[in-house]
Amino acid sequence: MTAIESAIQEPALSENGAQDPGRTTGEPLGQKTNSIRWLQKKVMRKARELPADFHSLAEWEQFRDRVRTVLPATIGIPELPPLRDSLVRARIRVGSNALCERVDVYVDEDYAIPAFVFSPSRPAGTQMPGLVWNPGWPEDKWKPAYQAFAVRMAEQGFVVLVLDHAPFGETSPMKDKADMGMSLLMGMGDVLGVSQLGLRAAETVRAGEYLRARDDVDENRVAISGLCQGGMDTWLVAALDERFCAAAPLCAATTFEIHMVEMASYFANADPSPFPFGILNVCDIQHLHAAIAPRPLLVRANLGDQWWPVSGFGEVERLTRQVYRLYEAEERVDFRAEVHEHNLTGPFAAALETFLLQYV
Secondary structure, three states: OOOOHHHHHHHEOOOOEEEEEEEEEEOHHHHHHHHHHHHHHHHHHHHHHOOOOOHHHHHHHHHHHHHHHHHHHHHOOOOOOOOOOEEEEEEEEEEOEEEEEEEEEEEEEEEEEEEEEEEEEEOOOOOOEEEEOOOOOOOOOHHHHOOOOHHHHOOOOEEEEEEEEOOHHHHOOOHHHHHHHHHHHHHHHHHOOOOOOHHHHHHHEEEEEEEHHHOEEEEEEOOOOOOOOEHHHHHHHHOOOOOOOEEEEEOOOOOOHHHOHHHHHHOOOOOOOOOOOOOOOOOOHHHHHHHHOOOOOOEEEEOOOOOOOOOHHHHHHHHHHHHHHHOOOOOHEEEEEEEEOOOOOOOHHHHHHHHHHHHO
């Protein structure tokens, strides 16, 4: 008998331990040469090694504190030098009751984050609440819906910062930012140990530091939100940085396990930027949502977003609510799915506005 015939005909064991010639072991042989399937199974095993339940506040906070300690180095969040003065390039009136500043938010002597900062044209004279808004992939501060929402909140007394995340907007010179720009950014980052999501996290933290340093902003009332990959920035940074008083990740709720196991059967992301290296060695997405507790949390999913598989949404909500109950703060959590365009419009904009006015 040849090796091929032996592999095909190798019998499995029956329930009583005897050989059962009617069954064969494992998956079909074609899967034995499938590298994707091999990695999928490793993802499943790694994800299932993570804790799925927490029965006491002490148990949860011990796990959360480890995440906050270990995760930044694991996924490559760069450490930035202290904030210095940021350059204001321009200041213009938008509409009848809002101002827009074009700001270069200081990172270091070689880099600044380009941002629009919207505020009331006639401020109330007291420090105002703030919001860091994170655009998604491959979006930037020029998206009209984001600007319109920022103006809408500025007219209600908020200071709203909308930033360009690398490599989008003004952060890279090439025309094809989602392909060539992303390849260059991730390649250079990988050899340095900086993931793209890690760099976005550092940029988001710095944007929050900039808002808190402004004289017109109440440092204790700066919230964070974003859509799609901007939603990832939101649940990642809010989990690690308690200085954000409230968080609203939109269109970014599933688990990495489901991403890799289910979504790979019908769709593959255009690039690997949403998947920072080694994160499943520390936690999954549901743990990061839970780590925002007990601060107010708004989560919205969009049924039409095939790149955020709905199969993982329930686990994110289940664990998050469990942890919020440990803090007796479940009333501060709002999970819901909508059927809408992938944008900060309609029910997403309405829910975020209501959330900010209530909690910030």
